[in-house]
Amino acid sequence: MTRVITPDLLAAAQRGFKTSFQKGFAGVTAMYASVATIVPSNSSEEVYGWLGDIPKLREWIGDRHLKSLESKGYSIRNRKFEATVTVLKDDIEDDKLGLYGSRFEMLGNSAAQHPDEITFELINSAYATACYDGQNFFDTDHPVGKPGSVQSASNMQGGSGTPWILADLSRPLKPFIFQKRRDYNFIAKEDSKTSDHVFMRDEYIYGTDARVAAGFGFWQMAFGSKETLDKQSLQDAYTRLASFTDDEGRKLGIKPTHLIVPTTNVFAARELILAAQIDGTSNTMANLVQIIEAPLLQ
Template identity: 35%
Template sequence: MKQKAITFFTLVGLFALAVLLAPAHAVHAATAETGKGLPFIGVAGMIVNSAALQNIFTNLKATFNKAFEAAPTFWEKVAMLVPSTSKTNDYKWLANFPRMRKWVGEKTAKALAAFNYTVTNDDWEATVEVDRNDIEDDELGIYAPQAQGAGFSAKQLPDEIVADLINGAFTNKCYDGQYFIDTDHPVTDKNGIVQSVSNKGTKKLSAATQAAAIASLGAGRIAMMKFTDDEGRPLNTIPTVLLVPPALSDVANVLAMNDRLEDGKPNPYKGTITVVCEPRLTDDNAWFLLDTSKPVRPFIYQERKKPVFVQQIDPQADDVFSKKKFKFGAEARAAGGYGFWQLAYGSDGSVA
């Protein structure tokens, strides 16, 4: 009887030891959808080993990627993607974009103007720390929303960059050394005389009357359509997008879609423009007309490295040893710049 008792308790002890030493992924399957149900071992909590860490962060990466794919973006509506293969891109070519001309005699090659416009890529990151105690205590569900947030933010990085460009359009310089939206862009006419050309207005966007609509939206459209190249030929710039902050979205939609304006008169702009409302725009009065139909667009999203999921799960890393912290998040390299100012018209809305 004594011998049987010893054998029984020995078996119980061996069973408990086997459970404790079992790989975490063999005990419980992870759920990538929510981050819950990550590996654990009964009341003893999770054993932090390489297999468990790999399983956990594979789950978090799947959650990150799913949020990244689902996140909405607006930047493609107003900006163009320019892949970057170096630290800095040079955009002086914007000064002399080639156009077809009648071939009489020898071909004429346009030299690049002496403008200096470069865009340098910046480093971007979003990092989340995972406390080792949370892994041991099987409290990893709290990190799933953070993985989703990192994925969502990484997808919208171009939106953030392009919105900053728009907010700075009245104060940031473009390829010709002038503010992107300005009153005195230098343009050489067909006689070689430098003229000052404006793509800036001051009228408040209005649909109150037909006269107010013509003075605001109408004036901007006409200004853009009159832009010419350095040979005096029309650039055929026709605005396709009316870009506004939320405070102007109702007025913009009336101008774009209603048959009649608020004074009952016919709306001459119905169907001529697509409204893009961007909550990141900080000036409630400023509005912009953009021609997005050309190969080059008004704004540039320069991408050196796409946003990617990164992780640090080495148990021997300094942060793990000294602070009990693992890490995951996103990294990217990118920047923004201005394309042709001739493809944009902006009003600060300072005059009623």
């Protein structure tokens, strides 16, 4: 029996689709919040002129030491994303909405995973994309020091193998930034009386969209490598990351907390970090940091 499509019927269908969308969204454990600081955005673009200045206290002798922020001109422009699905009017009339539950659940799943996708899209470009100081995020020549005494600092190793990243993710500002202008929401366009699409195509439109972006934070909080992940390369990365200083030569006190690896490197990481012994001797790297398996890292 064909049902008459009424506003109440459409509203009920929308509630069901939205419930499936939210179920799919909630079923994802996103990774981006672990590696990136989430920053709310109020415009099409945000300028992070303060990057490069990591605040540290000094003994107060005489007047306050006014450290003006050097404008770095680093900006992150929001991008628009969408995903849209359609539902046939006939299927609503014929009460076949159960066919669409998994489709809308997958839509929610995709929306929840999307921040990971654009965050690791950025991370995967970090060897060839500039951060606030004009150098690539992972680079051998980051300028550090006062004018006239600037030196180069490196937050990368060489190599051409499987990548991995050692990072300090304990700070309020992580190595990467996820900028959020408009969050992922479920939306519907289904009014038969006003929708040209429904009139012309005999189908209803549902979807999700967002305005978000990813960018680089402090390069000092991460060390990238494509060398073989072993005891020597990890020790080198750990020591160098912990040795970074500010422009006045003071140690930043960085303590690496996480080793980020793609799935192809996860077993090497587990053997190095989780094993009590290696080749019959005590493993001095055991539990040094936590492992994050990042399937999108490449």
